[in-house]
Amino acid sequence: MHPALQGLSIIIFGVTACVAYFALSNQIVDKVLFPPRGPHAGRNINRANLVRPWLFLFPALCAVGVYLAYPVVETLRLSLTERVPGGGIQWVGFDNYVQMSKEPKFWEALRNNILWLLVVPAGATGFGLLAAQLTDRIRWGNIAKSLIFMPMAISFVGASVIWKLVYDVRPADQDQIGIFNAIYMFMGGEAPLTWLTMPVWNNFFLMLVLIWIQTGFAMVILSAALRGIPEETVEAAIVDGASPMQIFFKIKVPQIKTTILVVWTTITITVLKVFDIVFTMTNGQWETQVLANYMFDKLFRANDWGVGSAAAIVIMVLVLPILVWNVRNARNEMR
Known part of the structure; x- marks a missing residue:
C-alpha cells in the first residue's frame, strides 16, 4: 500500500x-x-x-x-541487567552504572552536557530577549522577527548540514566555501582552520547551531510577554527620568521574570536531549561527545544494552528535576 x-x-x-x-x-x-x-x-x-x-x-x-x-x-x-552468551539476560544490579562511571567517554559526555547547559540556555534566552526588545522598536520589526524565527522551521539535522558548510575547510590553494574560513583567509590567515576539530572550542561552535535555532523560539515567547507589560509602568518610569536601559532592566525584565525562567527551562530540557547536531556534525569525535550520543553508541554500535540503558536513565534523572520545577511553577502561576 x-x-x-x-x-x-x-x-x-x-x-x-x-x-x-x-x-x-x-x-x-x-x-x-x-x-x-x-x-x-x-x-x-x-x-x-x-x-x-x-x-x-x-x-x-x-x-x-x-x-x-x-x-x-x-x-x-x-x-540493571546484561546479555549473556546464548541470548539470555542476567541480573547485574548496578554493575552497568559502575562500568559506565569508569569510562572516560562518559565523563567527557557529562562534562560537555554541563557546558552546553551553561552556555546554550543563557545564549538563546539572552539573544531572544534582545531580539524581542529591539524588533518591537523598529518599523520593519515583523519582518525581522520572521527572519529570526525561520531557523525554528528547520530540523536539527538540516540546520547541522547548513552549519557544517559554514565551517567547511578546503586546502589553502582552493577557494573556501565555508563562510568562517573565507573571512579568515580574506583577513590574512595563513591556512584555513578546521573549526570542528579544535578541542574545547569545537563544542562552542556546535552550541552556536542550537542557539541559532532556539533564539527564534525565545524571541516569540518573550516578545508576547513584553507586549503584556502595562504601559502605565513604562510611562511612569519615563516621567521619572529613567533611561531606556533602566526601563528595560529595572521595569520590564522584572515583570517578565517568570516567562524568562519558563523559556530558560524549556531550552535547558532541549539541551539535555541534544543528539542530532553532534551526531551530524562530528559524530562525537574530537571530544564533542554528549550523553545522548554516548547512549546511542552503546545501544546501537556496541550493542551494550545495559550500559546504554543506564546512560538513558542518567539523562532522565537530569531532566526530571527541571520538569518538576517547571510544572510546579506553572501551577503556582495558575493559582
Whole structure:
C-alpha cells in the first residue's frame, strides 16, 4: 500500500475507533451499569457523571502508560541487567552504572552536557530577549522577527548540514566555501582552520547551531510577554527620568521574570536531549561527545544494552528535576 494511503487509513481507523469507543462506553454506563430509572435513578445519574470523565481519560492514560511509563520501567530494568552468551539476560544490579562511571567517554559526555547547559540556555534566552526588545522598536520589526524565527522551521539535522558548510575547510590553494574560513583567509590567515576539530572550542561552535535555532523560539515567547507589560509602568518610569536601559532592566525584565525562567527551562530540557547536531556534525569525535550520543553508541554500535540503558536513565534523572520545577511553577502561576 502507498504510504500516503496507509497513513490516511490509519487516521480514519483511529478516528472511527475513538468515536465507536466513546459511543459504546457511554451506552454501557447509561443503560447497563447505571440506568437512570428505578428507585435509585438520581443516585445512578450521579454515579454515571462521576464515571464519565474517566471514559475520556482512559485512552490518554493508556497511551501514556504504553508510550511513556512502560518504556521508562523497561529501560530501568535493562540498566540493571546484561546479555549473556546464548541470548539470555542476567541480573547485574548496578554493575552497568559502575562500568559506565569508569569510562572516560562518559565523563567527557557529562562534562560537555554541563557546558552546553551553561552556555546554550543563557545564549538563546539572552539573544531572544534582545531580539524581542529591539524588533518591537523598529518599523520593519515583523519582518525581522520572521527572519529570526525561520531557523525554528528547520530540523536539527538540516540546520547541522547548513552549519557544517559554514565551517567547511578546503586546502589553502582552493577557494573556501565555508563562510568562517573565507573571512579568515580574506583577513590574512595563513591556512584555513578546521573549526570542528579544535578541542574545547569545537563544542562552542556546535552550541552556536542550537542557539541559532532556539533564539527564534525565545524571541516569540518573550516578545508576547513584553507586549503584556502595562504601559502605565513604562510611562511612569519615563516621567521619572529613567533611561531606556533602566526601563528595560529595572521595569520590564522584572515583570517578565517568570516567562524568562519558563523559556530558560524549556531550552535547558532541549539541551539535555541534544543528539542530532553532534551526531551530524562530528559524530562525537574530537571530544564533542554528549550523553545522548554516548547512549546511542552503546545501544546501537556496541550493542551494550545495559550500559546504554543506564546512560538513558542518567539523562532522565537530569531532566526530571527541571520538569518538576517547571510544572510546579506553572501551577503556582495558575493559582
